[in-house]
Amino acid sequence: MDNKLTVEKIKECDKTLLLDIQDALANCMKCGNCMAVCPIFKELGVETGVARGKLSLIEGVLKGVIPLSDNFEKSMGLCLSCKACAANCPCGVPADELIIRGRQAIVKAHGLSPVKKKVFALLKNRPLFDLALRTAGIFGPISMKKLPRPMAVVSRFPMPGMDKKRVLTPFAAVPLRKQYPETIKINNAKFKIAFFTGCTINYAYTDVGKAVINVLKENNIEIVMPKMQHCCGTPVFTSGDIESGKAFARHNIQTFERYNVDYIIAACGSCTEALKYEYPKMFKDDPSMKIRAEKIAEKTYEISEFLVDIVKFRKDNLGTLNATVTMHDPCHMVRGIKVTQQPREIVKSIPGIIFKEMKEPARCCGSGGSFSLAHYDISRKINDRKVADIKSTNADIVVTSCGTCRMHITDGLVQNKIDNVEVMHVIQLLDKAYQAGKSNH
Amino acid sequence: MQNNIIINTLTQIVGPGHILSDLESLYSYSYDASPGHQHLPTAVVFPADTQEISQILSFANIHKIPVYTRGSGTNLSAGTCPVKGGIVLVTTRLNKILEIDEENLVVVVEPGVIVADLNKTVAPLGLIYPPDPGTVATATLGGTVSENAGGLRGLKYGVSKHYVMGMEVVLASGDIMTCGGKNVKDVSGYDMTKLFTGAEGTLGIITKLILKIVPAPEAKKSMMAVFKNLDDAGNTVSDIIANKIIPATLEIMDNATIRTVEDYAKVGLPLEAEAVLLIEVDGNPIVVEQEAKKVFSVLKKNNAFSVEVAKTQADVDKLWAARRAALPALAKLRPTTYCEDATVPRSKVPVFLHAVSDIAKKYNVTIGTFGHAGDGNMHPTLVCDLRDKEEMQRIHKAMDEIFRTALKLGGTLSGEHGIGLGKLQWMHIQHGPVGMKTMKAIKQALDPNLILNPGKLVGEC
Ligand SMILES: Cc1cc2nc3c(=O)[nH]c(=O)nc-3n(C[C@H](O)[C@H](O)[C@H](O)COP(=O)(O)OP(=O)(O)OC[C@H]3O[C@@H](n4cnc5c(N)ncnc54)[C@H](O)[C@@H]3O)c2cc1C
Ligand code: SF4
Ligand code: SF4
Ligand code: SF4
DSSP states (O other), X not given: OOTTOOHHHHHHHOSSTTGGGHHHHHTOOOOOGGGGTOHHHHHHOOGGGSHHHHHXXXXXXXXXXXXXXXXXXXXXXXXXXXXXXXHHOTTOOOHHHHHHHHHHHHHHHHOOOHHHHHHHHHHHSHHHHHHHHHHHHHHHHHHEEEOSSTTOEEESSOOTTSOTTOEEOOOOSSOHHHHSOSEEOOTTOSEEEEEEOHHXXXXXXXXXXXXXXXXXXXXXXXXXXXXXXXXXXXXXXXXXXXXXXXXXXXHHHHXXXXXXXXXXXXXXXXXXXXXXIIHHXXXXXXXXXXXXHHHHHHHEEEHHHIIIIIIOOOOTTOOOOOEEEEEOOXXXXXXXXXXXXXXXXXXXXXXXXXXXXXXXXXXXXXXXXXXXXXXXXXXXXXXXXHHHHHHTTTOSEEEESOHHHHHHHHHHHHHTTOOSOEEEEHHHHHHHHHHHHHHHO | OOHHHHHHHHHHHHOGGGEEOSHHHHHTTSOOSSTTOOOOOSEEEOOOSHHHHHHHHHHHHHHTOOEEEESSSOOSSOTTOOTTOXXXXXXXXXXXXXXXETTTTEEEEOXXXXXXXXXXXXXXXXXXXXXXXXXXXXXBHHHHHHHTOOOTTHHHHOOGGGTEEEEEEEETTSOEEEEEOSOSSOXXXXXXXXXXXXXXXXXXXXXEEEEEOEEOOSEEEEEEEEESSHXXXXXXXXXXXXXXXXXXXXXXXXXHHHHHHHXXXXXXXXXXXXXXXXXXXXXXXXXXXXXXXXXXXXXXXXXXXXXXXXXXXXXXXXXXXXXXXXXXXXXXXXXXXXXXXXXXXXXXXXXXXXXXXXXXXXXXXXXXXXXXXXXXXXXXXXEXXXXXXXXXXXXXXXXXXXXXXXXXXXXXXXXXXXXXXXXXXXXXXXXXXXXXXXXXXXXXXXXXXXXXXXXXXXXXX
């Protein structure tokens, strides 16, 4: 890798890249407040691991003092995009976004790492992607060993770039959208919604998708699951590959525009954030796309938010579930789309549930999308803290609203040999309560 | 001495995992929270204990390599900036609370413990460590003691130096010294403990601290008063004290700050007000009630335009939100923020605030002032853009006039942030030639090769 590559060379190929963030960077007063909340800093204790340090390195690159080196790339990689720094910053510096811009500089200069290149190429080709993940679903059981807990497997063979003890989610033999017709009709429907399944729910956590569908049906809502929808693009976007991220966005906007629905629902904080906030931001220089992105954004809701704020979900037919429940707030729920009260309202409305708040419910679990692939050891340490907090509530069930958090926390529980705690999506719990309501009658 | 020899030697002392010398790491230890100062060190080390620090210093002393001690790097006076290259020595691995002695109300800690972590640990015992700079959640005890940091409770509870009872220090030579102890009364010899407190890492490296802790107040009462006239606010402050009430907190915000805070946090402050006072009394519940009543009548007498008394914890939080928003709100206005802490005798606070607002007009710069009215510790906060050379000239002129004004009023350059590099240029005015010579003599005696944080606090020796 050419370590001599400096901002001057980048400027040649893209005059605006990084330069337009100079003001945002200058707003960081280096107060160090982010040290108190950054989970990476907590584990590593070095300035290159905290927002303040990463922002100063980007400044260094802009000044031409720091090259776009491997170390720079490593530092930019040490971020979970958990937004804790931005939420705690007295000067309102969006450090998490600026760090993504730092990654973008790397991508511009050196291209993506070979592994990411392959994965993203696959991601971008929707039919191939679909085929690959479905194949994984069919052949998965041969290569994966099931664990005595739902939706958890470990690899039977060593996999490149993957810790072999790590607990994963099995790919579904049949993806969610193949299990249902595109439109799930309801007579006298209250609303008609489009369900953005996201890849995790479509290919792996189909149980969440089913629960969402059941719950919506229970509330008299007609559902369309557009066939051509694709991954929201968050993983490519946060890696710094902005152009590919935009391609995903464009595809999804076009797809959802074709359906005449009242709302668009996603059951994952990150997916919701992508549709609601990231897409309009991505097209800030493209007015016509921006308007279209904004139209989609206006209609988009996270499922708990939708059920509580819009639908006023049915509570009269909820059955009793006897369990102690605690909740983990995914970063992109609490700091991304700021939805925390609604999922709690859902859980607390279920008869029989004892809700117990854990110490820091909004602290990142350490998954951070692809972060945990590249830095499994650090993400495990962060996860251990989360698992300890869960354990101290004595809960039987941890609910959350994000697939990757569910997978990561499941892994953490298994690694810490905690067998009696189940991890599920908030909506799965609600679905169970509706089921319980029926069997009681 | 060649860099690779320095790095090899340090690696032998601290072990390979605890030293950084790549360009990117050096760059990220080239600054602290003070704007305008940045310089690359040669190496950054994270020693594990006193012994390693002693070895590092004896090596650095022999070869005359500068050493800058760093806690969390949140100081506002460029105290940790490695201006002359050399070694940045980070204390964060020395982060153990070694002893909680409830009988003597004393704790023994390592310097890398974060202030808030100490408070979290002693809170269940009904105890507090009162010094609470705005950075309690990030600053280290070593850093706060070395800056003699204060905070909102300074009026009643004092600053760091009132809580340091003893310490272990590694001197420039590498020798290890202890001073002070758990004795409430101790007049044996020079007060070395006080000397190293507030020395900003120029005299030695603190490796252990014996700190006083105190019972947490049983009750608190907070109120906020708005004044149309600044002098009424000033008289209120004097009157409260004249009534023999020492509030835990007595904070003031000027009009520029009020407008900025209101714009940013929408807490319901009247934009035309010349000053807002935030007052908190604490202690025994019965006394707290009586004192709050007296404060209330003082406020009435001095034409407070409105007074809000907090009834619930939520009210308290709301009142404090305004004060907490002061610095962030000002900082958000412009890219660069200089939060100064020129301090004047309590009675001079209104005169000083008027002067600062005149200075802002004169040089056409934005300055919001807030601070600890009860102890005269003001924070004139100058916001600007470091990249604008012309504006920076005006800023420096304004700053110069602010500090000279404070000194003329019988004040001091710093109430809690320290001198570092930032306020060096005015030190001779405050201390005079004899004062400076004496301080330099102390520095030279304890650090003859001038390796510890060279050029700071007393300047070049
Ligand atoms: C937003 C903001 C608000 C602030 N509010 C306040 C406030 O209200 N009150 C206040 O007083 N300060 C305040 N400060 C200043 C700062 O937080 C304090 O000075 C704090 O005490 C610094 O602690 P630190 O661990 O970051 O020390 P550092 O910045 O790392 O070091 C400070 C100084 O101490 C020396 N030092 C550090 N550790 C040792 C050691 N073990 N032995 C010897 N020398 C050592 C260093 O060399 C340096 O000179 C504020 C700063 C910011 C950015
Ligand atoms: S990012 Fe925000 S919190 Fe972190 S150092 Fe900069 S200003 Fe402070
Ligand atoms: S987004 Fe999270 S992990 Fe990344 S720098 Fe901010 S606090 Fe740290
Ligand atoms: S956030 Fe994750 S799961 Fe959701 S669509 Fe995007 S990539 Fe897929």
